[in-house]
Amino acid sequence: MTIKDPRRTEGVAPPSIHVGRLILAPRDSELCPDRDRLIRTLSEAGFIADPILDRECAFLVGPEFSALLAFVGCAVAIADDPQIGGPFCHVVVPQASAHPRWCHGRNTGAPRCPACRARSSDWPSPFKQVALELARGHRSASVVCPSCGRAHPIRSWDWKQQGGFARLLVQVEEIFPGEAVPTDGLFDLLERASGCAWRHFYVQD
Incomplete structure (x- = not known):
């Protein structure tokens, strides 16, 4: 499945720079579905194929990969x-973490306050500190909005599709932000395997 795309040859993303990854994660970042069941479901559906032996938790793309992504x-x-x-494009399903981890990258911008909808003018310093607290198990870790003065859990801020939190996730590597979108069929698979709703976003290292 190799088709020419001028964006990949015009200097948009040199080989030394991470192109990006599409991340699929439960909408509720506290949830941690059964990883083995999830992998089995994605394999049976043809989204993933054989494990990549020299890459931890990584899989080759399966025969239905391009049908389950738009x-x-x-x-x-x-x-x-x-x-x-x-x-090369492949799928990674990391081991689950004990607490929600912050998935962000150079494309992640200042999030919006869930109350007043203003973008944080303090970005990114307080978010980095609070994300560390969350990773240590402080589930109420919050950030104060400079605009309205209210404190909100870091996970409730609106990150659009530029970041998010998860304990268990599926990473599709070497995908430009916005280049591929999960189909309803893929979301149905994930929901069937986990019993919960999923979302997607993009991260560039």
């Missing part, structure tokens, strides 16, 4: 062959 634009290039020597 690719935006025409002539999108997804290199999925690990033998080519460069970055």
Whole structure:
């Protein structure tokens, strides 16, 4: 599944820079579905194929991968062959964490306050500190909005599709932000395997 895409050859993302990843995660970041069942469901549906032996928790894309993701634009290039020597598209299902982890990257912007909808003018310093508290198990870890003065749990801020929190997630590597969108069929699979609703967002290292 390798098709030419001019965006990948015009200097948008040089080989040394992480193209990005599509992250699928439960809407409720406290939930931690059964990882083995999730992997089994994705494998049976053809979203993932064989494990990649030299990469932890990683899988080759399966025969139904491109049917379960909707690719935006025409002539999108997804290199999925690990033998080519460069970055290639694959799926990673990391081990679950004890507490919600913050997934963010260079594309993550200031989130909006869940009450007044203003973007945080303090971004990113207080969020980094509070995210560490959350990772240590402080579930009420909150950030005060500079605009309205109210404190809100860090997970309740509106991160759009540029970040989020999860204990268990599915990462599709080497995907530009917005380049691929999960189909209803993929969300149905995830919900069937976990018993909960899922969301998606994008992160660039």
